[in-house]
Amino acid sequence: MKKIAVLPLDERPCNYTFNQLLVKGMPYQIFVPELTILGDKKKKGNLPEISKWLYEISKDVDGMVIAVDTLVYGGIVPSRLHHDETAVLLDRLNVLRKIKESNPSLKLYAYSLIMRNPKYSSSEEEPDYYETCGREIHLYGVYDHKSELGILTEEEKMHFEEIKKTIDQASLTDYLERREKNIVVNLAFLDLVKEGIIEFGIVPQDDSSPYGLTATDQIKVRKKIKDNNIELDCYMYPGADEVTNTLLARMINQYEGKKPLIYLAYASITGGMQIPLYEDRLLNETIKYQVLAAGGMIVSSLKDSDLVLLVNVPASHMRETNHQHVASLEYDAFRNLIEYVEQANYAIELGKKVIIADVAYANGGDLNLLKLLRQKDLLMKISAYAGWNTSSNTLGTCIPQGMFDYLYPNRKENLDFLGLRYVEDFGYCSVVRSKVSQTLSLPNHYFLLDGKKGNVVNQIKEELQTFINDQLNGRYTITINDIYSPWNRMFETGLDVTVNENK
Structure with a gap:
């Protein structure tokens, strides 16, 4: 049985659990770090313990799938909030080189996100100031990019000048400086691919758009990929929370010779x-x-x-x-x-x-x-x-x-994952999330529930059970074994479900 270690992008089920469930019932054993050393939304993971876990587990596995943002920043959201020096970030990234040097036969796949730049104002997963000027920071990047390309309209020019005069300069500086640090990490990641430390890499773009700060960062990354002659060994495309699954599939297909x-x-x-x-x-x-x-x-x-x-x-x-x-x-x-x-x-x-x-x-x-x-x-x-x-x-x-x-x-386990997707994607995302959100009253709201397993989560479970009974059950019965709110908000849910055929 092949052993693969996974360092997930964060602690949410889509990153931490999906990869384990997908491989369940196959002759592959997945190892993940304990949740206690990972972060909690804006709280970064325990970086020394994460590196220590990687060193230790690397001795006992055949392959590793690594989310660089967790290794370097402590998670996807902390990557947008940190104030670490560039040298410190690069030192954390260098852990991968040391691991490969100690284990030359280790198959190492990894991914390093380009930091997103949401078009809306919200501090839910961004710095606090993004609540009041996030939209303006995004447009600043869009207009600056279009200006460089010579395609800025007169109306956009006027709005750009207004933003430059009114935007909080300290917030803009903080945001742009963090992006500069993060892109240095992206480029250093590409050097590890060139050296063969990382056998295959992906630079995913989280919440991207054709123009703006993410697009100009992509230009830098794309040039580095070309300059390093690693176009076939490192891809860049939209994505984030699913990339562990993709790299895991690539690794297993290679092991299987398929x-x-x-x-x-x-x-x-x-x-x-x-x-x-x-x-x-x-x-x-x-x-x-x-x-x-x-x-x-x-x-x-x-x-x-x-x-x-x-x-x-x-x-x-x-x-x-x-x-x-x-x-x-x-x-x-x-x-x-x-x-x-x-x-x-x-x-x-x-x-x-x-x-x-x-x-x-x-x-x-x-x-x-x-x-x-x-x-x-x-x-x-x-x-x-x-x-x-x-x-x-x-x-x-x-x-x-x-x-x-x-x-x-x-595999019975694949039916269970199908059931999970139906309950979560159809039931929760398209029906129950909106329905329950409309019933919330202060102090609870969409981004703040009464606990990860509070009364709101119990209400969600009841609504999901109704959806399952009405829209899913028939020849097969889907059972909710557990439910919680990973980040104590309505956007996502954490579910454990099983599917059984009625005989």
Whole structure:
């Protein structure tokens, strides 16, 4: 049995637990650090203990998948808040070099995020000042980038000048200086790839956009990748919380000597030609990276494929999940969800493994798709499903899941993960989260509940159980074994579910 150590991006289930659940029932043992040494949202992890754990576990495993942001900053959110000197950050990164030198045969994959730059004002996961000037900091970067490109409109020029005069300079300086430190870490990470310390790397872009600070950082990273001649060994594309799953799939595919062949189809012929919400490039191009990064290859023939990746997407103008009730041509006329589901059924009848990538809406699953999958009795016949948060989060969850079902089919554990995705992505993200949020009263609100296992979480569990009974249970019964709120807010939930066939 191969042993793989995972240093996750943070302590939330999507980063800490998903990778373990995906591999469950396969001849691979996943090791993760104790939650006690990881952080808690804005509180960074115990950096000396994290490095110590990596040193110790590296002696006993065959491979490692490393989130550099956890190693260097103590987690994804602390990477946006720290005040550490650049030399200190680089010293922490150098732990990977020491580990590889002590264990030359160790297979080491890692990823280093480009720090995000949200377009909205909120300090929920950013510095405190982002609550009042986050939007302006984002626009400052957008306008500065467009000015360099010579495409700034007159109206934008006027707004840019106004921002430069009114924005809090101390806040802007703090933000830009942190970005400069973080990009130095990104570039040093690329040197480790060039030296072969890191066998394969990814530079994911969290919540990206075509113009602005994230885009200009990408230019620097892209140049370094080219200069280092590591284009085939390090990819850069949108994503964050799903990358551990992707690298884990790549590593296991390599151990298995497999390159899964994937046939790609969309619910709408123009669906792949749009830029998803929170991302910076055409969906079709991101999917190519997602498949390649996981160790697969897209092929043009259904007959030649091992798996079928069906992408549920509107024709254009992707929406948030809480707008599902609003009729639109992009969703109702310019895509064919009926043919999509029939194609899934046909592929399964041919003996193909089917992956449902539900990116029709951001931040939740498509309830109309759920209805059709249920009518066709496909819920527990497909190999993989995801429909949470961003398009890339979804793709980097369901593609590895599908690959693992291809490598080791008919695992009860895969049914359990399917059940988890249905309860969380359809039930919580698209129904219960909004419903319960509307009932909250002070002192509780969307970003502050009454505890990780308080009364609000109990209310969520009751609503989810109703959803399961009404929308999911039938031939199979899904049971919620545990539930909590990882960051004591409504945005995400932590669930443990099992699926059992009714006989």
